[in-house]
Amino acid sequence: GAVVSQHPSRVICKSGTSVKIECRSLDFQATTMFWYRQFPKQSLMLMATSNEGSKATYEQGVEKDKFLINHASLTLSTLTVTSAHPEDSSFYICSASPSGGADEQFFGPGTRLTVL
């Protein structure tokens, strides 16, 4: 099946710093990628839809200036958490759908962010 990777798998940073998370589709091209956030004991919450070559579409309540998304190629999307604070500590997960109309979304393994 299609594989999506994320890097890093785990990151610890100091409050006020910025953290970049990469999402790659390893064996397929993805016009669209999605970013989710998951707090402990809660479900996944969609943050934004990332479209290759255009601006991301953010869900209501998600600050676009804080969570910067770049989708520069058909296999890579990045999420940058700017000026991170402890309340940004969470599990960040990306997903991608193969270009050309495939029905499934494939998810990455997630990135655990801890802000001290």
Add this chain to the structure above:
Amino acid sequence: DAKTTQPTSMDCAEGRAANLPCNHSTISGNEYVYWYRQIHSQGPQYIIHGLKNNETNEMASLIITEDRKSSTLILPHATLRDTAVYYCIVRVGGGNQGGKLIFGQGTELSVKP
């Protein structure tokens, strides 16, 4: 996208069939039913999806009622590795139409020896 309702948790004996129900009474004609599962601290895994016909693959079977207001995911022979949170999601269109998946709270399935 239509809302889904699932039981919070279920238990199943190892080797037995696990039947996970989902209600989606407000589903529209162009919305598909998708099932994903998430094992602790991992990304969700796609299981199966369907529009109105029953579907089967190597992982599971999906039974959709004739009025499409509910469905059941069946794991025919549950193993301990099937312990996970199972999410039933309805989504517009196949392919990338609409695209986004909105996750509810899911059903926490515990498979016991």
